[in-house]
Amino acid sequence: METRRGIAVSPGVAIGPALVMGNEGFRIPQQLVRVDILDSEVQRFRAALAAAVTEIALHEQLASARLGKEYGAIFAAHRQLAEDPKLGGEIETLIREKCYSPEYAASRVLRQHAHTLQNLGDRYFAERANDLFDLEKKILRHLLGERREELSHLNAPVIVLAHNLTPSETANLDKQFVLAFSTEVGGKSSHTAILAGALGLPAVVGVGPFLSAVSGGETIIIDGHDGVVVIDPDEETLARYRVTGARQKSAAIRLRSLEPLKSQTRDGVEIKLYGNIEFPSEVDLCLQSGASGIGLYRTEFLYLEGGQEPTEQQHYEAYTRVIRAFPGQPVVIRTLDLGAEKFPQSMQQVIEGTPNPTLGLRSLRLTLQNLPMFKTQLRAILRAAALGDVRVMFPLVSTLLELRQAKWILADVGEDLQEEGIDHNPRLKTGMMVEVPSAAILADEFAREVDFFSIGTNDLIQYTLAVDRANPAVSNLYSSADPSIYRLIRQVVDASRHRSIPVSVCGQMSSDPLYTALLIGMGLRELSVSPNSILEVKQVILNITTPQAEEIAARAEMFDVARDLESFLRGELHKLCPEPVN
Amino acid sequence: MSSTEPHATEVVVRLTNGLHLAPAMQIVRTAQQFRAEFSIRKGDRVVDGKSMLDLMTLAAEHGATLRLEARGADAADALSAVEALFERNFAIDGVSVDRAIAD
Numbered sequence: 001m002e003t004r005r006g007i008a009v010s011p012g013v014a015i016g017p018a019l020v021m022g023n024e025g026f027r028i029p030q031q032l033v034r035v036d037i038l039d040s041e042v043q044r045f046r047a048a049l050a051a052a053v054t055e056i057a058l059h060e061q062l063a064s065a066r067l068g069k070e071y072g073a074i075f076a077a078h079r080q081l082a083e084d085p086k087l088g089g090e091i092e093t094l095i096r097e098k099c100y101s102p103e104y105a106a107s108r109v110l111r112q113h114a115h116t117l118q119n120l121g122d123r124y125f126a127e128r129a130n131d132l133f134d135l136e137k138k139i140l141r142h143l144l145g146e147r148r149e150e151l152s153h154l155n156a157p158v159i160v161l162a163h164n165l166t167p168s169e170t171a172n173l174d175k176q177f178v179l180a181f182s183t184e185v186g187g188k189s190s191h192t193a194i195l196a197g198a199l200g201l202p203a204v205v206g207v208g209p210f211l212s213a214v215s216g217g218e219t220i221i222i223d224g225h226d227g228v229v230v231i232d233p234d235e236e237t238l239a240r241y242r243v244t245g246a247r248q249k250s251a252a253i254r255l256r257s258l259e260p261l262k263s264q265t266r267d268g269v270e271i272k273l274y275g276n277i278e279f280p281s282e283v284d285l286c287l288q289s290g291a292s293g294i295g296l297y298r299t300e301f302l303y304l305e306g307g308q309e310p311t312e313q314q315h316y317e318a319y320t321r322v323i324r325a326f327p328g329q330p331v332v333i334r335t336l337d338l339g340a341e342k343f344p345q346s347m348q349q350v351i352e353g354t355p356n357p358t359l360g361l362r363s364l365r366l367t368l369q370n371l372p373m374f375k376t377q378l379r380a381i382l383r384a385a386a387l388g389d390v391r392v393m394f395p396l397v398s399t400l401l402e403l404r405q406a407k408w409i410l411a412d413v414g415e416d417l418q419e420e421g422i423d424h425n426p427r428l429k430t431g432m433m434v435e436v437p438s439a440a441i442l443a444d445e446f447a448r449e450v451d452f453f454s455i456g457t458n459d460l461i462q463y464t465l466a467v468d469r470a471n472p473a474v475s476n477l478y479s480s481a482d483p484s485i486y487r488l489i490r491q492v493v494d495a496s497r498h499r500s501i502p503v504s505v506c507g508q509m510s511s512d513p514l515y516t517a518l519l520i521g522m523g524l525r526e527l528s529v530s531p532n533s534i535l536e537v538k539q540v541i542l543n544i545t546t547p548q549a550e551e552i553a554a555r556a557e558m559f560d561v562a563r564d565l566e567s568f569l570r571g572e573l574h575k576l577c578p579e580p581v582n
Numbered sequence: 583m584s585s586t587e588p589h590a591t592e593v594v595v596r597l598t599n600g601l602h603l604a605p606a607m608q609i610v611r612t613a614q615q616f617r618a619e620f621s622i623r624k625g626d627r628v629v630d631g632k633s634m635l636d637l638m639t640l641a642a643e644h645g646a647t648l649r650l651e652a653r654g655a656d657a658a659d660a661l662s663a664v665e666a667l668f669e670r671n672f673a674i675d676g677v678s679v680d681r682a683i684a685d
Contacts, residue, residue, distance in 0.1 A: 077607040
């Protein structure tokens, strides 16, 4: 049994057999083979190994010819490794003596050696493990050939373990068979993590290197609440997690009974719950949970998926799918909110050598400097707005001039469409994210120039407290309960009330039931939350009256450190919903 | 098993990144030219000097002291051939192998 800790990104417990995804999506089809076919299996392995050696020799020639002898030498060394009789012998022994399939045996031997290298405590040798993984991949490719199986062709329940899953791989996971997943890399706000939540799959990311310890087929427990991955659990651990899993399942069933209920407080005040989504496919969960629309439609995936800039039509089609799902209800489309460092090749030249990307060229700043790209997206939004209640939202606005410039470009694009006689909505509502402290402080001024605000707490906290929460050395400073955040939100809510524009909160704070009462008490009537949190937040709303919420907000004002406010809110939540949600 | 006394000597790894792939390959290829059994000892671990996998997982880092041992008919020649590799720090035609792998 081996226990690993990572970042919990999507709650739930799952127990099942491991499916290890290599970088190329290889999958070991079976662990064992029948005794009577051992000879032919060994032959199959020997043929694959020979083919791998030939392949490496070819690379060796190419590298020597094109790059020079010293590069060729790297492949020569790989070939020497592949030809080592000891290596072939170890693998063959496992096949013959343990009836392991050639795939499993090869993977296991190479991974064990790689594991040894990784655990030596020497960074250089740890990286050499990659040479072994590389050889593993080559042998597997020859073994599996056309039989290479992919995630889309599953026929039994599995727990997917991977170095990394791309957002599209995650989005395409077959929910019928994938019970949960875990990746070596990734953080809380990675797209993969967001998607896991949306799909309702328990997930732990950022576990660090652990795949070398797993070949596939082992029993795995994923605890997406505490961020734990258990490999080959013992009976006691299994039993414990089975109980937790069952308890969570019944809590989830209880929550599902809230789906048809209207989101209103006990004294009848409606709190509009919107969904935060990134992929059109996430609308299903929003609809099912009774969302009143989409409060945040992130559009970054369009730019990250294809490796190149999306066309106007690609934008338009993605938007249309979401708008059709919510006829007559608001869909707030946020324009590109990417750091330049995450950008596809087309933009690479812009970003060379930025030491401080979060304070650099990103988001609205990036689009304002790349007008053709910005206009493509705005055209698609304006056109899509002819189909429903679409609104546009600009991210990371830090000065009024930026906002005015963005609005001016939007108007300009609208005029172009008008001249071209293309159907669009020139009266599209225009809003902004309040996520830079300057915008929160000047909220009263900004409120005169937009139709709505949406408070983006993730960045607001990061910029206000000057802390990167992905950095473990300082992440303890990051808290939604910091009194400075409370005051900034209050200021924004007051400004929007003063100027009579709607305000909502998106970002993880609004998805955490811990803050629901506080936000309602501060005067918020619209919350945009991740699809899998809608019911948990709704549960709090259904259990509270607005005077109660106001009382909580008033008392919250008296705390001067995050820790105290957090434990106060925890106590209040427990009184409102005694049954723990997780 | 040869019962003769081994020819043995000690060397120190001077490569910046330790005994990585390319120099390990040189050792294996050199040792394979001889009939003598050839082993390398680091601390209490002894590996086959003709096995790439063994040398790689030996992970001899910069500064490590290795004991080279050869047994058999041409043991003396095998030993001095491998020792020579360490002496020129595995340079090929006077070009250091440290640089190539660092890229």
